[in-house]
Amino acid sequence: MGGITGLIASTLPILVLVPINNYYGLTPALLAALGVAVVIFIWRAARKESLQPAFNALFGVVIGAVVAWLTGDARGYFLYGIWVSLLLFVVAMISIVVRWPLVGVVWKGLNGEDMSWRSVPAARRAYAVATAGWAVVFIARFIVQNALYNDEATGALAAARILMGWPLTGLVLILTIWMVRRANAAVDKNGAEAHEH
Structure with a gap:
């Protein structure tokens, strides 16, 4: 997931976007968010760290910035993430069914x-x-953030994006690791029983 620098890469652009938008307008805010994402990417490259978390963050910032620029509203920055959450919920539920x-x-x-x-x-x-755990996180993100988007609460939307990001991901990762271990144990037990027969 990228560790601490992955956390920084995903949250700093949001922390920069909202206040700069409030004081200086949309274009400077989008440029600042993109600038922060690029600096983090270069910093990770210079330290020879994994670039995947920084690349993912940069990609997300670029998409968010393009949508915000097209809509002419800083809230647009969050639209991509909101609708991707709904899509991932649907995919997760279908995969279970x-x-x-x-x-x-x-x-x-x-x-x-x-x-x-x-x-x-x-x-x-x-x-x-484990998949259902992720589905709950995805639909919770969609419901809360879409409601805040519709209420035009950009500051609260940014806070929700951060608070529903890493903390919820951490919780569902714990569930995932627990369930993966149970699945592996079940497969091993099944293999042992098949070998005995």
Whole structure:
């Protein structure tokens, strides 16, 4: 997730955007947010750290800035994230319904492992619980932030974006790790039982 510098990369542009927009207007605010994201990217590159978190943050800032510029409103900066949250909720729920829980697919895919866990009901259930945890976070972000967007509460929207970002992600990561361990244990148990027979 990028650790502390990943946290900085995702929150500093938002912390810069809102006050500069309030005092100097939209264009300086967007330029400042983009500038901060670029500086963080260069800083991570100079320190030879992983660029993925900084790149993700920079990509998000660019998309947010483009939408805000097109809408002519600083609130537009948050639209991309709001609607991506709804999309991710829908994808997560569909993955559970069709018995391909997204957490299992992503976790095993990132580790270059096969999808044989799907034939173990206990493992599939564990991954479904983890996926449901992410789905709850995604829909909560959408509901709260979309309501604040519609209320034109830009400052509160920025605060919600930060508060519903890392803290909620941290909680659902704990759930995910717990469920991944349960899924792995179920797969190992199933393999041992199959070997005995």
